[in-house]
Amino acid sequence: MAGSTGGKGGVAAQPATAAPTQGQYAPLAPQGNFNVNQAAAGGLQQAMQGTQQAMAGxxxxxxxxPYTSMVTGQTLGDLERQRQMAVNTTGAQATQAGAFGGSRHGVAEALTNEGFARQGAQTFGNLQQQGFNTALGAAQAQQGLQMGGAAQLGQLGQQAFNTGQAISQQQQQQGLMQQGLQQALxxxxxxxYAGFTGAPTQSLALPLAALGATPNQSTTTQSKNPGLFDYLSLGASIAAAPVTGGGSLAGxxxxxxxxxxxxxxxxxKERGHNVYSWEWTDEGKRxxxxxxxxxxxMAQELQETHxxxxxxxxxxxxxxxxxxxxAEAA
Known part of the structure; x- marks a missing residue:
């Protein structure tokens, strides 16, 4: 019977190493591509499940x-063996006295059985109470571990959530920085481009400013806008006077x-004609x-068309x- 009890004890130790069933904790398996948002959701979900499991009592x-099988059963078995040994001893004594099977033998055996029955009942009650207290303490300890594990998973889930939020904010800031850089470019x-397109106008503005005129930069078409040739014509009429050493600029x-x-x-170009700037040669200055x-x-270019x-x-x-x-270019 002891061997049988020991076998039951071996079976009773299995819950400590058994695989987790539904509703129990299961550690998160590491993944190749870790996703902080999925980790946060998984941690919070398992924390809620663990808390609900612990709250169930x-x-x-x-x-x-296991306590009943390993302690109570074995103790009651030991008492049964002691009772049998006591009954055997009483039978042997009755045989020696030639009273085996008589009334005195029956009374003695009944008293032995009654005593062991009372002892067994008392022992069983004590063991059951002790077993209950022991099981209650172990169950409460396990409940505390579950609550602690659920709290830790919740904290890890919250930490993963905060990490995900920080990553999202950094990505948003980087996106704004890239947007600002692209806008600057x-x-x-x-x-x-504006400098390239405005270069001809700026180049013409300086020589026109020497004439006291402001170039018209409007892009709309009007009936008559003074142009470069009008200003040059005005300048020619002002400069129309004899020139020493080289003829005159009459007209x-x-x-x-x-x-x-x-x-x-x-x-x-000004109204289809090439416009140039230059410096005078020594002959030109004269x-x-x-x-x-x-x-x-250039007179030579204009001579070909006009x-x-x-x-x-x-x-x-x-x-x-x-x-x-x-007049002709107007």
Whole structure:
């Protein structure tokens, strides 16, 4: 019987190593690609399940049954063996006295059984009470562990949630920084493009400012807007006076022969004609009027398309009628 009891004791030890069933704790398995949001949700979910399991009350039965098998059953078995030994001793004494099976033998055996029955009942009650208290303590301890584990899982879930929030905020800040950088690049490109498109106007503004005129930068089409040739025509009429050492600028004719110019730069187009800036050569400084703007057309180019607006002076150099050019280009 002892061997049988020991076998039951071995079986009773299995709950401590058995695999977790539904409703019990199961550790989170590590994953290759860790997702902090999934970890937070999993931790909080298991914390709630563990808390609900612990709130259902301690499971005393799972600790009471092993105690009954290992302690109570074995103790009652030992008492039964002692009773049998006492009955055998009483029978042997009755046999020696020649009273085996008689009334005295029956009374003695009944008293022995009654005594062991009373002792067994008392022992069983004490053991059951002791077993209950022991099982209750173990169940409450397990309940405390479950509550503690649930609280820890909840904290880990909250920590994972906070980490996820911090990552989201950092990603949002990085996105705003990248957006700001892209906007800065766009603004810089827009400013650079504006500088490229405004370069011809700025180049024309300086020589026109020398004439006391402001260039019209409007892009709308109007019936009549003064242009570069109008200003040059005005300048030619103002400068129309005899010039020492090189003839005169009578009328609205201005020196524009390419042979009198150097450092020539193309500024753009004005009403279909190329417009240049330049510096005078030594010969140009002698021929041209000092007040003449150093911006305009090339006489040789204009002569190919508008020969009536180009005149060969007595000095052998070409001049341009800017008044006529302004009138035809209007």
């Amino acid at each position: 301690p499971n005393i039965g799972q600790f009471m049954n 766009i603004d810089a490109a827009r400013g650079q 609205n004719w201005l020196s524009s022969d390419i042979r009198l110019k150097k450092d020539i730069k193309l500024l753009g 021929i041209a009027d000092p007040s003449q703007p150093k911006v305009g057309v 020969p009536h607006l180009v005149e060969l002076g007595a000095d052998g150099f070409l001049r341009v009628d800017y008044s006529g050019l302004a």
